[in-house]
Amino acid sequence: MEVALLGFLFVVYLFVRYFVIDHDTPAEKDRLRFAEGIQLVQFHRYEEAFVYFNQVVKQCPKSSIAFAYRGKCHLRNGNPYSALFDLTVALSLDNTIPDSYLDKGIALFQLGQFGEAFKEFDKAVWYFRGQQPDAIRWRALARMQLDQYGPARNDLIRAIELGDENSAYLLKQPPFSNVIFS
Missing domain, CATH: 1.25.40 (Serine Threonine Protein Phosphatase 5, Tetratricopeptide repeat)
Structure with a gap:
Protein backbone atom coordinates (compact mmCIF):
# COMPACT_ATOMS: atom_id res chain seq x y z
CA MET A 1 0.00 0.00 0.00
CA GLU A 2 2.80 2.45 0.93
CA VAL A 3 4.65 1.59 -2.28
CA ALA A 4 1.58 2.39 -4.36
CA LEU A 5 1.11 5.67 -2.51
CA LEU A 6 4.78 6.62 -2.96
CA GLY A 7 4.56 5.71 -6.65
CA PHE A 8 1.46 7.84 -7.07
CA LEU A 9 3.10 10.79 -5.30
CA PHE A 10 6.19 10.41 -7.50
CA VAL A 11 4.04 10.53 -10.64
CA VAL A 12 2.26 13.62 -9.32
CA TYR A 13 5.64 15.22 -8.57
CA LEU A 14 6.87 14.53 -12.12
CA PHE A 15 3.66 15.90 -13.62
CA VAL A 16 3.89 19.09 -11.60
CA ARG A 17 7.61 19.47 -12.28
CA TYR A 18 7.42 19.10 -16.05
CA PHE A 19 3.99 20.44 -16.92
CA VAL A 20 3.21 23.05 -14.29
CA ILE A 21 6.44 24.56 -13.02
CA ASP A 22 8.92 24.36 -15.90
CA HIS A 23 6.90 25.56 -18.87
CA ASP A 24 9.16 28.29 -20.24
CA THR A 25 9.24 28.40 -24.01
CA PRO A 26 12.60 28.41 -25.82
CA ALA A 27 12.07 32.12 -26.53
CA GLU A 28 11.52 32.88 -22.84
CA LYS A 29 14.66 30.92 -21.94
CA ASP A 30 16.63 32.80 -24.61
CA ARG A 31 15.39 36.13 -23.25
CA LEU A 32 16.93 35.19 -19.92
CA ARG A 33 20.15 33.89 -21.49
CA PHE A 34 20.63 36.98 -23.65
CA ALA A 35 19.52 39.56 -21.07
CA GLU A 36 22.82 41.44 -21.43
CA GLY A 37 22.27 42.07 -25.14
CA ILE A 38 18.59 42.86 -24.68
CA GLN A 39 19.56 45.46 -22.10
CA LEU A 40 21.90 47.07 -24.64
CA VAL A 41 18.96 47.38 -27.05
CA GLN A 42 16.76 48.85 -24.32
CA PHE A 43 19.44 51.48 -23.65
CA HIS A 44 19.60 52.26 -27.41
CA ARG A 45 23.20 51.05 -27.69
CA TYR A 46 22.53 49.38 -31.02
CA GLU A 47 26.12 49.07 -32.28
CA GLU A 48 27.18 47.17 -29.14
CA ALA A 49 23.98 45.13 -29.19
CA PHE A 50 24.60 44.22 -32.84
CA VAL A 51 28.09 42.91 -32.01
CA TYR A 52 26.61 40.93 -29.10
CA PHE A 53 23.77 39.38 -31.12
CA ASN A 54 25.94 38.78 -34.16
CA GLN A 55 28.10 36.55 -31.96
CA VAL A 56 25.04 34.89 -30.41
CA VAL A 57 23.62 34.09 -33.86
CA LYS A 58 26.87 32.32 -34.73
CA GLN A 59 26.77 30.32 -31.48
CA CYS A 60 23.00 29.65 -31.47
CA PRO A 61 21.78 29.56 -35.09
CA LYS A 62 18.37 28.20 -34.02
CA SER A 63 17.56 31.06 -31.63
CA SER A 64 14.64 33.15 -32.84
CA ILE A 65 15.35 35.75 -30.16
CA ALA A 66 18.96 36.20 -31.32
CA PHE A 67 17.85 36.77 -34.92
CA ALA A 68 14.99 39.03 -33.82
CA TYR A 69 17.28 41.28 -31.79
CA ARG A 70 20.00 41.32 -34.43
CA GLY A 71 17.28 42.32 -36.91
CA LYS A 72 16.12 45.06 -34.54
CA CYS A 73 19.72 46.35 -34.39
CA HIS A 74 19.98 46.33 -38.20
CA LEU A 75 16.72 48.25 -38.40
CA ARG A 76 17.83 50.89 -35.88
CA ASN A 77 21.20 51.19 -37.63
CA GLY A 78 19.50 52.00 -40.94
CA ASN A 79 19.93 48.67 -42.72
CA PRO A 80 16.39 47.51 -43.58
CA TYR A 81 17.47 44.76 -46.01
CA SER A 82 19.56 42.96 -43.40
CA ALA A 83 16.83 43.58 -40.82
CA LEU A 84 14.29 42.00 -43.16
CA PHE A 85 16.48 38.91 -43.58
CA ASP A 86 17.06 38.44 -39.83
CA LEU A 87 13.43 39.05 -38.92
CA THR A 88 12.25 36.60 -41.57
CA VAL A 89 14.58 33.97 -40.10
CA ALA A 90 13.41 34.80 -36.56
CA LEU A 91 9.76 34.35 -37.58
CA SER A 92 10.53 31.09 -39.37
CA LEU A 93 12.00 29.77 -36.11
CA ASP A 94 9.20 31.12 -33.87
CA ASN A 95 6.18 32.80 -35.39
CA THR A 96 4.73 34.03 -32.08
CA ILE A 97 7.05 36.99 -31.37
CA PRO A 98 4.98 40.16 -31.88
CA ASP A 99 7.99 42.50 -31.93
CA SER A 100 9.41 40.62 -34.91
CA TYR A 101 6.24 41.25 -36.93
CA LEU A 102 6.32 44.94 -35.99
CA ASP A 103 10.01 45.35 -36.87
CA LYS A 104 9.62 43.38 -40.10
CA GLY A 105 6.71 45.64 -41.04
CA ILE A 106 8.82 48.73 -40.34
CA ALA A 107 11.61 47.38 -42.56
CA LEU A 108 9.14 46.67 -45.37
CA PHE A 109 7.58 50.12 -44.90
CA GLN A 110 11.02 51.74 -45.21
CA LEU A 111 11.57 49.78 -48.41
CA GLY A 112 8.26 51.07 -49.85
Missing part, protein backbone atom coordinates in the same frame (compact mmCIF):
# COMPACT_ATOMS: atom_id res chain seq x y z
CA GLN A 113 6.50 47.69 -49.74
CA PHE A 114 3.37 49.06 -48.07
CA GLY A 115 1.03 46.14 -48.78
CA GLU A 116 3.43 43.62 -47.28
CA ALA A 117 4.17 46.00 -44.40
CA PHE A 118 0.44 46.26 -43.66
CA LYS A 119 0.19 42.46 -43.40
CA GLU A 120 3.07 42.34 -40.89
CA PHE A 121 1.61 45.21 -38.84
CA ASP A 122 -1.75 43.46 -38.82
CA LYS A 123 -0.10 40.31 -37.46
CA ALA A 124 1.72 42.40 -34.84
CA VAL A 125 -1.56 43.98 -33.72
CA TRP A 126 -3.12 40.53 -33.47
CA TYR A 127 -0.23 39.03 -31.46
CA PHE A 128 -0.15 42.10 -29.19
CA ARG A 129 -3.91 41.56 -28.76
CA GLY A 130 -4.62 45.11 -29.86
CA GLN A 131 -2.87 46.59 -26.82
CA GLN A 132 0.33 47.94 -28.40
CA PRO A 133 -0.19 51.47 -29.78
CA ASP A 134 2.99 51.47 -31.90
CA ALA A 135 1.78 48.48 -33.92
CA ILE A 136 -1.62 50.10 -34.41
CA ARG A 137 -0.07 53.44 -35.47
CA TRP A 138 2.25 51.72 -37.96
CA ARG A 139 -0.71 49.79 -39.38
CA ALA A 140 -2.51 53.14 -39.80
CA LEU A 141 0.52 54.59 -41.62
CA ALA A 142 0.55 51.61 -43.99
CA ARG A 143 -3.18 52.00 -44.56
CA MET A 144 -2.65 55.66 -45.42
CA GLN A 145 -0.11 54.64 -48.05
CA LEU A 146 -2.72 52.23 -49.43
CA ASP A 147 -5.41 55.00 -49.52
CA GLN A 148 -7.47 53.38 -46.74
CA TYR A 149 -8.09 56.58 -44.79
CA GLY A 150 -11.23 55.51 -42.90
CA PRO A 151 -9.66 52.43 -41.32
CA ALA A 152 -6.42 54.39 -40.81
CA ARG A 153 -8.33 57.03 -38.86
CA ASN A 154 -9.93 54.32 -36.71
CA ASP A 155 -6.50 52.83 -36.00
CA LEU A 156 -5.12 56.22 -35.00
CA ILE A 157 -8.06 56.79 -32.66
CA ARG A 158 -7.49 53.37 -31.07
CA ALA A 159 -3.78 54.12 -30.63
CA ILE A 160 -4.67 57.45 -28.99
CA GLU A 161 -6.99 55.61 -26.59
CA LEU A 162 -3.96 53.50 -25.63
CA GLY A 163 -1.95 56.66 -24.92
CA ASP A 164 -0.02 57.17 -28.17
CA GLU A 165 0.74 60.87 -28.63
CA ASN A 166 2.26 60.33 -32.08
CA SER A 167 -1.11 59.16 -33.34
CA ALA A 168 -2.76 62.28 -31.95
CA TYR A 169 -0.29 64.36 -33.95
CA LEU A 170 -0.92 62.34 -37.13
CA LEU A 171 -4.66 62.73 -36.76
CA LYS A 172 -4.25 66.53 -36.84
CA GLN A 173 -2.34 66.38 -40.14
CA PRO A 174 -3.73 66.21 -43.67
CA PRO A 175 -5.63 64.32 -44.94
CA PHE A 176 -7.45 63.99 -41.60
CA SER A 177 -7.39 67.66 -40.61
CA ASN A 178 -9.42 68.72 -43.65
CA VAL A 179 -11.94 65.87 -43.69
CA ILE A 180 -15.03 65.47 -41.58
CA PHE A 181 -15.80 61.81 -40.99
CA SER A 182 -19.24 60.78 -39.91
